Amino acid sequence: MTNSIDDLAKAKAFFVIGSNTTEQHPIIGAGMKRAVRKGATLIVADPRRIELARMAAIHLMHRPGSDIALLNGLCHVIIREDLHDKEFVANRTEGFEEMKALLEGYTPARVEEITGIPAADIQKAARLYAASRPAAILYSMGITQHASGHAAVMAVANLAMLCGNIGVEGGGVYPLRGQNNVQGACDMGCLPAVFPGYQQVANPEARIKFEKAWGVSLSDKPGLTVVEMMNAAHAGKLKAMYVMGENPLVTDPDLQHVEAGLKRLDFLAVQDIFFTETAALADVILPGNAFAEKQGTFTNTERRVQLVRRAVEPPGEAGSDWQIISAIAGRLAGDKASWEYDSPAAIMAEAAALTPQYAGISHERLEKGGIQWPCPSPDHPGTKILHVGQFSRGLGKFSAVEHIPPVEQTDAEYPLILTTGRRLQHYHSGSMTHRVAGLNTLLPEERMEIHPADASSLGLADGDMALIESRRGQVKSRVQLTERIKPGVVFMTFHFPETAVNLLTIAALDPVAKIPEYKVAAVRVKRAE
């Protein structure tokens, strides 16, 4: 996120695209609702009539997979009507003319064809966004979980920069991170192409730095992403896996493929707090700690590093995750002493020394409250807003990005679009939330959302069981008839392993971000007997 959660209260307008904020990030959602009640303008783009849409000045119900076209259409209208921030564009950005040339083709009429949104609404939304400054753009997986996800992110940045909404209070781009520490896991280099602090493994300078620090030579070859690992396992190229606190056998796309891949492994170790679906395939299962048993830090969506404190003892012999990893690594190194840390604070000290953004962060400082990175030195207060006065690369780059249709199109055989997401009451594969009785009372099972018009042509009534099939698999789910969903689209979550929607999803990846296209798969639905 370029800006902070607090900053949202200062926004005059919000453009929310691909984020069901009140369910996925309820505290940010509530903050936005408060701001809208006090007069801020809200524009929502989502194929579902999410809660925020009810209080929006306009709701753009676009087809899943047409985000880039929609964003380009908005930029087209803003430029054509001369509503953009000329000073910002001239002084802070580059690539405007190229983008403008490409945007010529994204007339409201053409965008209407691609997105299904009336041209007049596209114009209205563009004017609303341009008229209210500062304006914040919030997005989440609705933008990124596409084979064109990285391009859509650029299209979002284009729109924000066009109206000078970067580097200002109340403006900014808010990619809302889904998990408590997804930001931190990325920051710490748990990505195949980067060391901690986003230092490229392919960059010799960075590599030398880490080789020096760790006293070994390191590979310069970017590694595999999750889905690529599953493919490699399936192909017999990946032989052993170590999985810490993840449940790919529920959360990854195209589960039959994932299962086959994991079964082909010579060795699978899983470190988790519950006997998950993935753990069931493991050779060794190591019992780890839950959050309340940990000492350490999480980094939230606004880059705030916060102290996690141990409140209770882990059950039975369950071990501290950091000690488990150290113990294995020490054995692999053949030198247990080289992996001995006094405490999580000592680990952070080592990580911070190698991670420029974390250089000024220590557990001791965090005792007094969280710090937002970049925090380059111990006396630095942290950074609330990124790109003030200057982008990290100097000038902000407009990227001319074309609409790319989803990999899988609907056809006569698979006529409906399946889009997936989450709900308020449960979390991911449910290994935590399904063990909270009250949450199960509130949301006991999956209910696939389908528009009454689609349901009636399929002979489905509310509460019926349906069989949903894609080219990759099939699941049974109860259906909920609702006008919240766009006709032609059905919505499911991945919270219920017994209704594993990822049996249906496609493992098509974005070429850059390698993110799977969870948001669009072609399916057919029929009554389950």
Next chain:
Amino acid sequence: MMTLTINGKRTEASGGAILDVAKANGIRIPTLCHHPALAPQGACRLCLVEVKGMRALQPACTFPVTEGMEVQTDSPKVRAARKFVLELLLSDHPQDCMTCEMCGNCALQDLIYEYGVKETPFAGDRHLYPLDDRDPFILRDMEKCIRCRRCIRACDEIQAVNAITMINRGFRSKVAAAFDTRLQDSNCVFCGQCISVCPTGALTEKDSHGLGRAWQIEKVTTICPYCGVGCTLDLNLRDGRVIKATSNWNDSVNRGVLCVKGRFGWQFLHNPDRLTRPLMRSSLWREISGTEGTPAKYDGFVETDWETALDTVADKLSAARTAYGPDAVGILASAKCTNEENYLVQKLARREIGTNNVDHCARL
């Protein structure tokens, strides 16, 4: 700056309500319906003060200070009026502090004590409602409700949900969802913000009843394990177990606001399904030890000890690396784990295995 007199003492203020100015001057005025996170509403009449020139007593929480104002916050007249209000509240309140969940953490109890209201002079009807336990998480004992509306205002002003409101009028007025349905049947999102502001035992955490009183609880401030907002929460502990999670109004991210998962989603911690010992696939165990081992409660697994488990993992990873090269090993880190753990995992992958095959579910 203006000058005013509070309890005969001259003081300066730049504005604000009498309550705030008094507090800044170290003068405590009792309140019930007031909550720092909510807009003042002047309803409970506990913060009544004497303002010179006004016939009736005025609520300190809403009445603005003005130049030359003379205020009495603790005069006999004021104390009498407060006692009167407390006597009225007590006349409509079950007197079961002994078993009340909020005993020791109840604003009404504290004030009844402070004002020495031993008994109420008003014999009369009392609200009689059955305990409303129809919903998960939130237990509603409306007999204990003093109709301060903090819950309604929290639902409105903080969460912007507006699931609850007052129904009926006068003596019969009651906090309820529309048509007095279950909360599940309303637009309630079960964030429990209403519980966090309730001054009495009217709204409490259903699953925490009987597990510990305010003074028996130790609080540890930590971060919520669910979404990326990173809300601060206070885990309330007794005897080494979490018994509830509460808001922390002073933190800088969520400022005391929580959602249903944050406030109530901690119960998995003490679930009997938690893995408590290292497990190994039975076939692997046989291969290593030549024995059958102790069966685990999961089919196909046996229990093992840490040394064996750790050695086996290291040996197997090492063997794969040796046989097929470092890139034949893949490591999945976790967006649920700490920065420290994730740092170690990628270091393990890069330093000890020699591969960059390290990723986590950032894209899921």
Next chain:
Amino acid sequence: MTIEELERIRVEVNQELAARGEQAMPNGELKPPRPGEVRVVLRNCGQINPERIEEYIARDGYFALCKALNMTPEQVIDEVKSSGLRGRGGAGFPAGQKWLFARQALAARPAPADGAPAAYLICNGDEGDPGAFMDRAVLEGDPHSVLEGMAIAAYAMGATQSYIYVRAEYPVAVEHLQTAIPQARQLGLLGKNIFGKGFDFDVDIRIGAGAFVCGEETALIDSIEGRRGEPRPRPPFPAVSGLWGKPTSVNNVETLANVPQILLKGADWFAGMGTEKSKGTKTFAIAGKVKNTGLIEVPMGITLREIIYDIGGGILNDKQFKAAQTGGPLGGCLPAKYLDTPIDFESLVAAGSLMGSGGLIVLDENDCMVDVARFFMDFTQDESCGKCPPCSLGTRRLLEILTRLTRAEGTEKDMQTLEYLTENISMASLCALGQGSVNPVVTTMRHFREEYEAHVLDKFCPSGVCKGMFHYEIIADTCNGCGACRLKCPDKVIKGAKKEPHEIDLANCIVCGDCYKACKFAAIAIRPGPTPRSRLPNL
């Protein structure tokens, strides 16, 4: 619309009206004025067809608005201030001053960016006092006088949008407003650029949902905003932060209906009527034990005696006057010693009552003052919004005690508790409803303490109202044996020969009171003590 056009309509329609003759339009509540009445607010009621704006214009309608728009807002405020017009809703706050406060608050804040109105005028037509229908008569019989008053008030205070809040129980008033507003818009008397003076103003109707408390201005504002109507603490006053947080003036129907006349005839004319601090006229709805009930309009300063005996024709059946209840449920009961007090805002408050909106209920010797207090408390506790404990719980406790008193279950401690409650409820309640709710109890306890004591100490209701607390006895010396009581008695428990004194068989009398009402010779007396069959069951 121009002044010439308005003049043309006035002349034309007056000719038409002259041709129609003196035939007044029907108005059920309003009788022809009696000597002593002065009609300012009610002047057109029953005289014109309220559904024709032209007839209002014929009666000088909208000329005052034209005149006002040729003055500065400050001049209008000054004119109304010097007329001495005070709020007719009950509190008696000077109307011009209220507008001035709103105008000052408006000037002190930036213009709204969103194009929403910067300030609001609200006409309070939520006439909730039982038995009061002054505002209803005006809204039904002369809606344009209210609309014109609203336009002038809005111009003075700086509002461009207004709401008129009317009870749903007044369907005819709503209907007549729904007719009048489009008519005024049609003629350009509402809407944009009225009289070409650049003044934009419009009126919308909001219909209440039956809550008495919505007559309180902050509760009324909540209700218009779409919320449950509940009073808010003041300050901030609506003049500073009212409807949707904007400067707002809330004025009563009758107040506003006075305004056009003040503008037309001048402040001096208006100030020429009434007392030193209460100018002009006041409408009253007379009800109860008086010969002529109904709506009247009289100059301020008139005495209760003049209203009750001269205009009202005296007490029904020539019984003894006991008390006048003024000011509605939040007002008080005034005994005979106040009959010659000139009525104005201050004198009524000094006597422990209120002007209120003008309800006036006359009570005679057969009304029990404890029961009257209980009756009003029943109303008030039912209408309490429930926001503050002194009112929501306190009025309930008062009702419970008063009910005990009227059921012969009262104790001396109850009397003390009553005093303790009334004193504190009035001191600690949030709004005028709670603070005023105790007035019927306080005034009856002050002026009729002996009745309370009779109820508590003797378990006797001297007025013969509270069941089980009295019985009837035929006074042998007075009874002439006419037999009227014997014939009326449903249980045939009265015995007696013709022209001989009769006697009641108390063992079987249910104390229904039919004999008492039937006796034309005051030969039946009310005596302490129940009869076996008049005792109430224990609840």
